[in-house]
């Protein structure tokens with residue numbers, strides 16, 4: 001009797017787990033993990049998407065830097081931290097939908113765990129980092145990734161405005177602000193930066209329906 005009961009429980013558990021798995025694989029139009037690029041990747045495609053990437057980046061950059069510096073003036077770091085996540089902006093969301101893209105910033109020394117670089121991004125980043133150390137210019141680019149996404153990348157460089165949140169704790173980052181950051185992001189690695197450092201990359205992924 002007991003084993004029968006146990007097997008029914010296990011069966012229900014199995015069904016619900018496998019349904020959940022299938023459910024999570026369902027293709028959603030805004031799920032960027034399903035945006036596998038099946039079309040060609042020619043120089044023309046690269047050039048076309050580079051110009052879309054640049055436009056989207058310009059708008060996203062202006063929104064983010066504009067809003068963060070406005071918030072810093074209004075209420076300093078404690079007020080501004082909430083404006084550093086791109087999900088905070090309806091305007092970024094509409095920009096993504098209008099251009100059929102997802103917009104993200106990724107880093108090796110990341111603050112938000114969602115922003116850690118995947119293996120392919122680490123390869124691109126290594127190349128940027130090597131060139132940056134040698135004072136060579138590092139350019140934005142459109143690539144077809146090893147895992148088959150069409151993506152635009154651009155390097156992110158640290159400026160003086162970033163230090164209050166990404167510089168040295170105790171000197172650039174006020175101790176109470178660092179405490180706040182640590183309480184929001186316990187695994188924070190995005191500190192100890194200097195002006196001119198390579199901080200990470202913008203990543204704009206294109207949805208294949210726009211081919």
Ligand code: HEC
Pocket residue numbers: 065068072076077080081082084085086105106107109110111112113115156157158159161162163164165166190199200201
């Ligand atoms: C008010 C504090 C603050 C300032 C100023 C600030 N940042 Fe950030 N930054 C954050 C926070 C908080 C996050 C985590 C956002 C999230 O949850 O995605 C973040 C995330 C990032 C990320 C995404 C990768 C990661 O580590 O999660 C990059 C790249 C980045 N910042 C670069 C910059 C640059 C470049 C500047 C200066 C132009 C700057 N930040 C200024 C607080 C700040």
